[in-house]
Every structure is written in structure tokens, then in C-alpha cells.
Amino acid sequence: MFYEKIRELIVFTAFLVVALWKFDVVIEVLKSIWKIVFPFALGGAIAFVINVPMSFLEKKMLGKIKENNKIGKKAARPISLLLTxxxxxGVMVLVMFGVIPQLTQTMGNLMTSISDFIPQMQNWIREFSHDNQDIMKLVDQLQFQPDQAIKWGISLLGNGAGNMMNTTMSAVGSIASGLATFFISFSFACYILFQKEKLHLQVRKVIFAFIPKQKADAILNICSLTYRTFANFLAGQCLEAVILGMMFVITLSILKCHMHF
Known part of the structure; x- marks a missing residue:
């Protein structure tokens, strides 16, 4: 037993020395592995998120259909996934066509308000600091140009994308790569959701095969607690969003304010 630990320590030290010696090579290998694993990791994350509303629809809304007939039992999960x-x-379309235009309009109004406020602030400072020439010079140099601010913001947000898409071919390649990654991730997520009971049993067998029972139980308990916490958090956030939305609609209706959808 003692010699086995010494041997494991020597092997680990050798791997660590090689990794530190060829650190750049190790990083490149890890990047290559991550590029391969990323679509499946993204698919797992998508399945983890979608499983919360999908399970709710399958158990609460389609539970009676599953109990009554075999066809309903087989069709409940695909229907719940489709509804999810x-x-x-629908939420993404609502955000794209409802929230984003209003946000753009609000930013434009904010720029206009700031451009109107700057001259007023300059006049106010001149009235109270006309004896101080240094302050007067700073006030005269203070200017706000909305066009320049907008251009600066766009350039700041677009630097990363602009560096990757210098040519039309690179843009097409990036879009194609993104679509392929999304297709693989979504397909993998659907596979996980359709086979989640079977995969759950297989993962349990693998964990108990390679990890002691006490540690395996602890890992499974942590995973179960993580899922329950996330599910409760997501349900709470959705309920809070609905309540706040209804409160704003009722308040604006009572005050007869204009609402844009």
C-alpha cells in the first residue's frame, strides 16, 4: 500500500513537471479538447434549463393524459418539449420586438436629455464661478456630442466581433460554425431530455462503479440539491416577473399612461 502511494505520487509529479515545462502545449491541447466538448456541454446546459418547465408541463398539465392511455404516455414528453x-x-420574440425597440428609444431620449442638460449645467456653473478662470476654462471645454457617444458605444461593443469578422468569408464561417454548434447542442439536449431516466441510471452505475459509496451518495445529493435549488429559483423568478408585469400594467392603466408593446 505504501509503495503504491509512492508510485502514484511519482507519476503525478512527473505529469506536473511535464505540464509546467510544456505549459503552452498543454493549453493548446486543452483548447482543442474544449472546442470538441463545448457543443455537448452547451447541450447539457440547455437541457438542464429546459427540463424545469418541461417537467412541470409533463407532470402537472399532461399527467392525466399519461395515466389514461399508452399513446398519451408516449406523446406527453414530446408535447411538453414542443410547448416549452x-x-x-415566444419570450425571445417578445423581447426582440417589444423590449429592445423601447430600450433603443429610451437610450435616444437619454442622449437628447444629456445634450440639453450640459449647456444648462455650464450656465449654472458660470453664474456661481465667474471669478475663477480655471473653472471657466474647464466649463468652456466641456462638450457633449451624442453622435460621438453613440459611435464610441457601438465601437466598444463591436470591437470583439469586428476583429473576428474582418472579411465576408470569415463572417460566413462564423455564422455557419455557430449554427452547427447550436444544432449539435440542441440535438444533444433533446436526446438528454427524452432519455433522462435511462441516462440517470447509467450515470448512477458509473459513479458507484468508480467512487466509494459514501462519496457517491454525497455527489448525487449535491447534484439533486443543485437541481432543486435552480428549479425553485427559476419558478420564483418567473412568478415574480408575472406579478411585476401585472402590477405595472394595472398601475399604468389606472394612471392612464401610454404603454408600448
Whole structure:
């Protein structure tokens, strides 16, 4: 037993020395591995998020259909997944066509308000600091140009994308790569959601095969607690969003304010 630990320590030290010696090579290898694993990791994350509303629909809304007939039992999960995808797509469409235009308009109004406020602030400072020439010079140099601010913001947000898309071919390649990654991730997520009971049993067998029972139970308990916490958090956030939305709609309706959808 003692010699086995010494041997493991020597092997670990050798790997550590080689990794530190060829650190750049190790980083490149890890990057290559991550590029391969990333679509599946993203698919797992998508499945983890979608499983919360999908399980709710499958158990609460389609539970009676599953109990009554075999066809309903087989169709409950695909129907719940389809309803979840439609719901998520509806939320994204609402954000794209409802929130983003209003946010753009609000930013434009904010720029206009700031450009109107700067001259007023300059006049106010001149009235109270006309004896101080240094302050007067700073006030005269203070200018706000909305066009320049907008250009600066756009350039700041677009630097990363602009560096990757210098040519049309690189842009097409980036879009194609992104679509391929999303397709692989979404397909893997659907596979996980359709086979989650079977995969759960297989993962349990693998964990108990290579890890002692006490540690395996602890790992499974942590995973279960993580999922329950995330599910409760997501449900709470959705409920809070609905309540706040209804409160704003009722308040604006009572005050007869204009609402843009």
C-alpha cells in the first residue's frame, strides 16, 4: 500500500513537471479538447434549463393524459418539449420586438436629455464661478456630442466581433460554425431530455462503479440539491416577473399612461 502511494505520487509529479515545462502545449491541447466538448456541454446546459418547465408541463398539465392511455404516455414528453420550445421562442420574440425597440428609444431620449442638460449645467456653473478662470476654462471645454457617444458605444461593443469578422468569408464561417454548434447542442439536449431516466441510471452505475459509496451518495445529493435549488429559483423568478408585469400594467392603466408593446 505504501509503495503504491509512492508510485502514484511519482507519476503525478512527473505529469506536473511535464505540464509546467510544456505549459503552452498543454493549453493548446486543452483548447482543442474544449472546442470538441463545448457543443455537448452547451447541450447539457440547455437541457438542464429546459427540463424545469418541461417537467412541470409533463407532470402537472399532461399527467392525466399519461395515466389514461399508452399513446398519451408516449406523446406527453414530446408535447411538453414542443410547448416549452414554443414558450421560450415566444419570450425571445417578445423581447426582440417589444423590449429592445423601447430600450433603443429610451437610450435616444437619454442622449437628447444629456445634450440639453450640459449647456444648462455650464450656465449654472458660470453664474456661481465667474471669478475663477480655471473653472471657466474647464466649463468652456466641456462638450457633449451624442453622435460621438453613440459611435464610441457601438465601437466598444463591436470591437470583439469586428476583429473576428474582418472579411465576408470569415463572417460566413462564423455564422455557419455557430449554427452547427447550436444544432449539435440542441440535438444533444433533446436526446438528454427524452432519455433522462435511462441516462440517470447509467450515470448512477458509473459513479458507484468508480467512487466509494459514501462519496457517491454525497455527489448525487449535491447534484439533486443543485437541481432543486435552480428549479425553485427559476419558478420564483418567473412568478415574480408575472406579478411585476401585472402590477405595472394595472398601475399604468389606472394612471392612464401610454404603454408600448
Amino acid at each position: 420550445i414554443i414558450l421560450a421562442a
